[in-house]
Amino acid sequence: MGTVSKALSLLTYFNHGRTGIGLSDLTRLSGMNKATVYRMMSELQVAGFVEQTDGDRMYRLGPQVLRLAALREAAVPILSVSRRVLRDLSDETGETTHLSLLQGSQLNSLSHAYSPRHATKVMMEDAEVLTFHGTSSGMAVLAYADPGFVDAALAQPLQAHTSETLTDPQEIRAQLADVRSAGMAQSIGGFEADVHSHAVPVFGPDRQVIGALAVAAPVSRMTPEQTHGIPAALRRAGAALTHRIGGSAPADYPQDSAA
Amino acid sequence: MGTVSKALSLLTYFNHGRTGIGLSDLTRLSGMNKATVYRMMSELQVAGFVEQTDGDRMYRLGPQVLRLAALREAAVPILSVSRRVLRDLSDETGETTHLSLLQGSQLNSLSHAYSPRHATKVMMEDAEVLTFHGTSSGMAVLAYADPGFVDAALAQPLQAHTSETLTDPQEIRAQLADVRSAGMAQSIGGFEADVHSHAVPVFGPDRQVIGALAVAAPVSRMTPEQTHGIPAALRRAGAALTHRIGGSAPADYPQDSAA
DNA sequence: TGCCGATGGTTCATTATCCGAACCCTTGGT
DNA sequence: ACCAAGGGTTCGGATAATGAACCATCGGCA
Numbered sequence: 001m002g003t004v005s006k007a008l009s010l011l012t013y014f015n016h017g018r019t020g021i022g023l024s025d026l027t028r029l030s031g032m033n034k035a036t037v038y039r040m041m042s043e044l045q046v047a048g049f050v051e052q053t054d055g056d057r058m059y060r061l062g063p064q065v066l067r068l069a070a071l072r073e074a075a076v077p078i079l080s081v082s083r084r085v086l087r088d089l090s091d092e093t094g095e096t097t098h099l100s101l102l103q104g105s106q107l108n109s110l111s112h113a114y115s116p117r118h119a120t121k122v123m124m125e126d127a128e129v130l131t132f133h134g135t136s137s138g139m140a141v142l143a144y145a146d147p148g149f150v151d152a153a154l155a156q157p158l159q160a161h162t163s164e165t166l167t168d169p170q171e172i173r174a175q176l177a178d179v180r181s182a183g184m185a186q187s188i189g190g191f192e193a194d195v196h197s198h199a200v201p202v203f204g205p206d207r208q209v210i211g212a213l214a215v216a217a218p219v220s221r222m223t224p225e226q227t228h229g230i231p232a233a234l235r236r237a238g239a240a241l242t243h244r245i246g247g248s249a250p251a252d253y254p255q256d257s258a259a
Numbered sequence: 260m261g262t263v264s265k266a267l268s269l270l271t272y273f274n275h276g277r278t279g280i281g282l283s284d285l286t287r288l289s290g291m292n293k294a295t296v297y298r299m300m301s302e303l304q305v306a307g308f309v310e311q312t313d314g315d316r317m318y319r320l321g322p323q324v325l326r327l328a329a330l331r332e333a334a335v336p337i338l339s340v341s342r343r344v345l346r347d348l349s350d351e352t353g354e355t356t357h358l359s360l361l362q363g364s365q366l367n368s369l370s371h372a373y374s375p376r377h378a379t380k381v382m383m384e385d386a387e388v389l390t391f392h393g394t395s396s397g398m399a400v401l402a403y404a405d406p407g408f409v410d411a412a413l414a415q416p417l418q419a420h421t422s423e424t425l426t427d428p429q430e431i432r433a434q435l436a437d438v439r440s441a442g443m444a445q446s447i448g449g450f451e452a453d454v455h456s457h458a459v460p461v462f463g464p465d466r467q468v469i470g471a472l473a474v475a476a477p478v479s480r481m482t483p484e485q486t487h488g489i490p491a492a493l494r495r496a497g498a499a500l501t502h503r504i505g506g507s508a509p510a511d512y513p514q515d516s517a518a
Numbered sequence: 519t520g521c522c523g524a525t526g527g528t529t530c531a532t533t534a535t536c537c538g539a540a541c542c543c544t545t546g547g548t
Numbered sequence: 549a550c551c552a553a554g555g556g557t558t559c560g561g562a563t564a565a566t567g568a569a570c571c572a573t574c575g576g577c578a
Contacts, residue, residue, distance in 0.1 A: 002262075002298070002302050003261075003262045003263060004262060004263055004266040004299060004302040004303065004306075005302045005305060005306060007263040008302070008303070008306040008308065009306070011327060014327070014330050014334075015330065016330070016333055019330065019333060019334035020334065039261070040263060043261050043263040043264045043267070044263070044267070046264060047263075047264060047267040047268070049267065049327075054343070060331075060334050060335065061327055061330055061331040061334055061335075062331070063331070063502060063503050063504055063505035063506075064505065065324055065327040065328045065331050065505065066328050066331055066332075066464045066504065066505025066506070067464055067505050067506075067507060068270060068273070068308075068320055068324040068327075068328070069324045069325050069327070069328030069464065069505075070328075070463075070464035070465050070505075071273050071274065071275065071278060071320050072319075072320040072321070072322070072324050072325060073325075073465075074275055074278055075278035075279065075319045075320060076319065078322075079325060101322050101325075102322075103307045103321075103322050103323045103326055104305070104306065104307045104323065108326045110322075110325055110326065110329065126329045126333075127326050127329035127330050127333065205313060206313050
């Protein structure tokens with residue numbers, strides 16, 4: 001691995017639970033030498049990718065990432081496009097919706113929308129890592145990912161979020177086949193108990209899956225009517241999002257015949 | 260310069276006018292060897308910081324920056340960043356400073372700092388609504404807001420806080436032109452008699468104005484020295500704040516020539 | 519058709535750069 | 549006064565970055 005990759009990998013240790021990391025912690029987390037980490041963080045700091053707080057000397061992400069994100073949006077307005085789609089889908093279903101995108105080998109939640117219809121709702125946080133095996137979004141992505149990618153994802157230790165989480169690679173592969181034939185993944189209590197979520201894949205211009213669009217509802221609210229209406233609305237929204245970002249579904253994706 | 264810095268410097272060539280750059284262009288822009296640029300971009304690509312389009316092989320910023328930006332937002336609410344800027348500016352000028360941010364269609368004061376240098380000082384309260392026409396902060400924001408936003412703001416009844424407050428939309432628009440050419444707004448007794456305040460706009464990552472940074476001093480203390488020193492310090496502080504929150508000024512904003 | 523220039527991508531010997539064990543300095547707890 | 553832990557620094561040896569030259573492909577263009 002090159003020096004640049006190592007330096008950038010340091011940034012992956014930041015998340016919602018760890019917005020600031022000290023030099024020693026970062027050394028332990030990365031397994032690299034302290035001097036190495038220090039030099040890399042110094043370079044990242046000069047570039048504005050991280051900054052150090054004044055009191056404790058914790059590192060945190062710097063302002064430069066905001067600039068880059070704004071430029072990325074200017075070039076590929078996935079987030080701004082998705083916001084409308086998410087809003088409409090939340091309005092239509094009355095439930096929480098969210099978009100997650102593949103970033104390298106991990107799936108990150110990046111945008112969400114709530115519906116004001118009900119007092120109780122599923123809460124979401126942006127920039128969180130989603131597991132492939134334990135979420136409907138993850139399964140929707142895996143179902144349309146390269147075989148090699150699936151192998152790599154399932155080769156890692158599969159943690160059970162709840163008692164409902166599937167962790168046996170064989171069972172997961174069997175379910176992926178179901179997802180492919182339905183064009184949609186579904187998870188009842190697989191990530192958090194009491195949450196029933198549906199997800200459809202989102203495709204890029206090269207017909208590769210780039211992420212997933214999902215609806216998450218409390219199990220208690222999944223009436224027969226919702227059980228029918230949510231998948232229908234989600235399918236439409238997914239197709240719309242894929243289309244609006246210039247993507248197209250692969251030939252074997254079950255197309256909405258009414259489209 | 261280290262390898263990491265060089266690699267990251269490649270990202271600086273992306274801007275609103277150049278959202279996609281080819282390998283040869285990037286080589287010319289950076290002055291580095293083509294093989295070097297290629298290797299670095301490959302590493303950045305694996306990390307998700309850039310991606311290559313399928314047709315032409317232009318590089319553009321990748322989805323990973325979105326994740327980092329979301330985390331930065333979560334980690335650094337703009338207020339905590341502004342507190343240091345306000346403190347430094349108060350120390351430097353010896354006067355009261357405050358930050359106001361656009362929230363929807365109204366401007367709210369959100370943070371302030373006092374200087375211990377003088378016994379008399381302008382007092383501030385956080386979370387107060389500032390009028391656009393009657394405060395230097397409001398004028399600084401309006402001067403860089405969308406035309407439609409300005410129209411809406413001036414269409415409302417314009418109350419006079421003091422006898423000095425401008426309330427004629429025509430006169431206000433004329434003054435906004437002055438603010439634009441100076442890059443700074445100024446109000447002598449416009450909100451409260453006896454208060455002379457200066458304000459500069461603060462910009463977000465999308466070059467939109469998001470608020471204003473201001474210095475408020477008693478009229479009696481505005482010596483010729485202060486009349487020169489406060490605007491200079493304020494300009495610097497405004498640029499620093501805009502930068503530290505990842506923002507950038509629009510092209511037509513009068514830049515500090517000594518920067 | 520073959521030539522031309524421009525582009526993206528690759529190779530490999532040289533050497534600049536990075537690495538890491540060990541060290542220093544400061545802080546906070548006891 | 550001591551200790552442990554954190555941030556930061558040093559310097560010779562190991563490694564990874566470098567760049568001139570090369571290949572492959574593409575799109576004009578006579």
